[in-house]
Amino acid sequence: MSRPDSTAIVERKGLGHPDTLADHLAERLSRAYSSYTLDHFGAVLHHNFDKLALLGGACEVRYGGGRMTSPVRVLVNGRAARVCGDEVIPVAELVDAEVRSFFAERLPELTDHLDIVYNITSNSSPGAVITGDSVPERIRWFNPRSIDDLRERRVRLSNDTSLGTGWAPENAFESFVRELVNRFSGRSEFTLANPWCGSDVKLMGYWDEDLADVVLCVPQKSRFVGSRGEYVRNLEVVLEECYRLADARLPGTNVRFRLNARDVPDRDELYLTHTGSSIESGDEGVVGRGNRVNGLITPLRPMNLEGANGKNPVYHVGKLYNIVAQRLAERLSDETGDHAEVHLVSLTGQRLDQPWRVLVRLSDGDADVDKVQALVADALAEFPALTDELVTEGIVLS
16 A cells, blocks of 8 residues: 555544534443443443434624623434333433533533423334334333343444544654644643633645644633724734644744634624634534544545544443544554554445445555454454443544
């Protein structure tokens, strides 16, 4: 296999971007539900919250302040078992607590401005054909009499025909994009020193080793910005930090930044927000539209469009195969010292640890085939442990 082209197009959405919010909230709901059912029944019951969506509210923004005028709607779409035997699972209560806790951490200004809509069913999957007086096994999946009705306790089968993709290593620009967005979007020395910095950061970048051209959006929180002049000065602070990090991470590269390109300062059309996120004012977020499992959107690299967040961590291949493929690619890259791609293709109803197709592509044409096969076998044996890791520790998937 030839080396990946040295040209890169990379996108990353920060913690406050509506799509990232939807992704991370869906995963939080899955983890909360999984933990509850594991503690109460000894198994993760059937669920999926990977169709969650956020509908933006309305907000008035002014220098030195702002207020919400319409709430953000949280559409909790999906399925979850509501009972196990005679015991009722408080699904709505679990969801409500987790949604409010999540926004209290991410966007505390929205705490009292959330409209949570529960679109959660316990409907069975297709295939439950009734032929007599007996109840088809599949109907029990979301209404189990006990955990013995969970087929995955006997054998884990893929829930879908789908694809997991991973690659490694990142180039210097891809790593730079991740670090820069994290610096402005998450808890960092920069955001602690500059409380006006909002979290709905988005970066799109082009790189060809000699040139890096970056379009970056960084919001400011209105209550910390008293005037247009302060806003403009804060932009200069952001740009100084951008060039400082670029000098350290991309030495010898000609780097150009375009910051908040839609701003029209003379008309006070600025990326000035009350909460630090565009979800406050009309924007929407949907699971699967944000960063891939490795935290980046890289159209010139292999990737797929699975929304991994919120999927059941026991047997949903759209989550598990992407994580395993990424980890395996990283191990193969470490082993060979070169580029590695991994593609795992599932076949619905087939054993989870026996993918329909496994495609490994290596730049190292002299790689030890036996060693590669051993690493693949080790990775495919990790699913039970990976489920435990997702539930007990949590894995940031984007």
